[in-house]
Amino acid sequence: MRDGNQTGYAPKPTPGVTPDQRIEVTSRSVPCDGEVGVGGLGHPRVWLPMATGENQVTCPYCSITYVLKPGTGDDGHH
Numbered sequence: 001m002r003d004g005n006q007t008g009y010a011p012k013p014t015p016g017v018t019p020d021q022r023i024e025v026t027s028r029s030v031p032c033d034g035e036v037g038v039g040g041l042g043h044p045r046v047w048l049p050m051a052t053g054e055n056q057v058t059c060p061y062c063s064i065t066y067v068l069k070p071g072t073g074d075d076g077h078h
Contacts, residue, residue, distance in 0.1 A: 022064075025068060026068075027073060029047055029049050030066045032066070034059070034061055046060075048066060050066075055068040055073075056068065
């Protein structure tokens with residue numbers, strides 16, 4: 001995954017382009033390998049860190065959007 005601080009790119013859902021597949025999580029750092037809900041197609045496992053001030057992150061491989069559950073995420077991993 002590209003570093004948004006270096007490239008200016010940080011995955012974000014795009015209406016009409018990104019599938020509306022949202023998964024609620026309790027951590028600000030989320031592993032994704034594309035196996036969840038994509039029919040088992042999969043991709044290399046990546047760790048998706050949520051940027052400070054953000055409550056969601058979208059996988060650049062499979063476009064699954066992970067949404068931070070309210071009241072969680074203060075685990076110190078950004």
